[in-house]
Every structure is written in structure tokens, then in C-alpha cells.
Amino acid sequence: MSEELPRLDLLRFLERVQLQQLAQTRHWIHQEEQRQAERAARHPLPEPPAWIVEQGIGVGRRVVAVHQGWCRMSGKRTSPITRDEALRLLAEDPERACQQCRPDTDLGVL
Template sequence: MTGLPPDLLPPDLSRLEALRAWHAMWVGLLDDRITAVRQGQEQERRGRERRPPPADWIVQHGIGKGPLMIHTKTSPTADQCWARVGAERCAPATREQALAALSEGGAEACQICRPDTALGLLG
């Protein structure tokens, strides 16, 4: 290597070898971290690809009770509705589960997002 200042590196072999070992250690640590980050990103990508689509129906449960209210996420007002209920007491549901909860489970249809209309129970 030419063009480097003459005092940039120490002149003796022992210090040069120590510097090389120190830098090799850091390159190894960086390589390990790069590999770990790439693996994490790949796992996240695979997880996103394998994740099922979000449910169109939400069952809100009462405290110590069964289904309390059914919500839909297909309505234009679903975001407003979704924000009003506690997410910790909500669970995704299939169309069949939502219909069963409304017809047999004693759950009510939300008056904001109107899942009964979206499910075809009302015209």
C-alpha cells in the first residue's frame, strides 16, 4: 500500500499483529450480527407470507360471558367501531361463527358497523 502516511501504523511486528487480531475480531462480530439480522428479516418475511388474512368479523366478549357483540371490519366505519371496543376482549371470527353468535349465541350486532347488514341478516 502506497500513499499512506508513514506513521499511520506501528513499525514493529507484534503491535501490527495485535492490531490485525483486534480488527479481525470486530469483523467477525460484525459478520455474525449481519447474519443474525438477515436471518431475522427472513423469518419476518416468511411470517408475513404465512400469516392468514385478517378476519372480517370480530367477536367482542363480555367479562365472564360469552359473545357480547359482533363487529365487522368490512364497513367504512369499522375503524371507528374497532377503536371503541377493548381489543383485549375481542377475537377474530369466521363468517359462520359471527352468524352463529348473532342467531344462537345471544350476541348483538353493533349499531355502528352493522355486521347484520354485511352478513345479509338485514336488507
């Protein structure tokens, strides 16, 4: 004759199994975080340029905006520029200054 385990014993068994699975998952997460940290240490991100220019589409690719290098509002068509070039572009047209990162303020153009 087989006796059935009480429901509470079954639930406690289930809990132990789930805790073991949770511990294993946390271990895997920890290992992956270590791998990513090691990769990041081997290949650090390059320092962003101090100033970038955003250009439009098409022939001539007119200057759309001047940004600080860290600005995330810049589009995909950007290239690094020197401080002098940023000053010149903003002197030609102050409206080119990005309204988020305000390169004109940092450059003292205001």
C-alpha cells in the first residue's frame, strides 16, 4: 500500500526545489555579470570628442546643429570638430546650438 504525502509536505518539497533553482539562476546571473565586466575592462569605450557637428542629408550636407560630444540628442550623421570650428559655426549661426546640451554656453558664446 502506498501512502499519500500530506499536501503541506508536498508544498514544502516544491519550495525547496524552487529555492534551489533560484539559487542556480542567481549563480548564472552572477557569472554573466562577471563575464560582461571582464569584456568591458578589456575593451573600454573610447572617450567622446569634445564637440561634434550634426549634418543634414543630401548634396552639400549643411550643418544642422553643433553638440557637445556627450550629447545624446545628436543624430547619426555626426563628425567630431575642434573647439575653434565649433566657435566658428556658432558665430555664423547661433541657432545651430543644440537646445539640450547647450554648447554655446560651454563655449562662452552667449
